[in-house]
Amino acid sequence: MVLIDVISRERIEQLINHLIENDHFQSVFNRYPDVNGEEDENYPAGYFIIDRPFNRPRYFVTKEAIESLTKQLNLMKLSEYSQDWEIEAAESSRVTEFINYYESLNTPLNGGEKFALMKLILSSFDDALSGGEDNKELWFRIKEHLISDLDMFRETIRYWALADEDFEDGFELIPYMRELVVKFSL
Structure with missing residues (x-):
């Protein structure tokens, strides 16, 4: 929670619009709904609060994308109860093909297939790294696609970077993805 005081409402609105337009901020400012500045000495008029996430689109691996890619790439068909399709379907030997x-x-x-396939690529690449393969050219290609569709892959990058965690081990992709988190302030 961030409180702002001692500047005009117009200036605050300019700041909010600038942050949102330039994608520097992941939350929006709202006037705290139940505060009346004349009655509440703890929250005088002019205070604003950041209280909800910025409304970015959310992306998910869909059943349709899984079925389409399974057919197009001749992937092993998984059980209907499978979870984390991209991890279960990953094949380190097929990263270049993917x-x-x-x-x-x-x-x-389509957008759903693109999102699902990139998640499959990342999982397969992580498996390849775990197996001792370190293909810089392949990583460069993957990274370029992640960057070109940063809004689509923002949460995926943060997931593989373990961006909210302090430890360094978990995925072989962590250092690659943390570089993107830092570079693009994800």
């Missing part, structure tokens, strides 16, 4: 498919102009992907 990224080539992602980049192919002959196979246009």
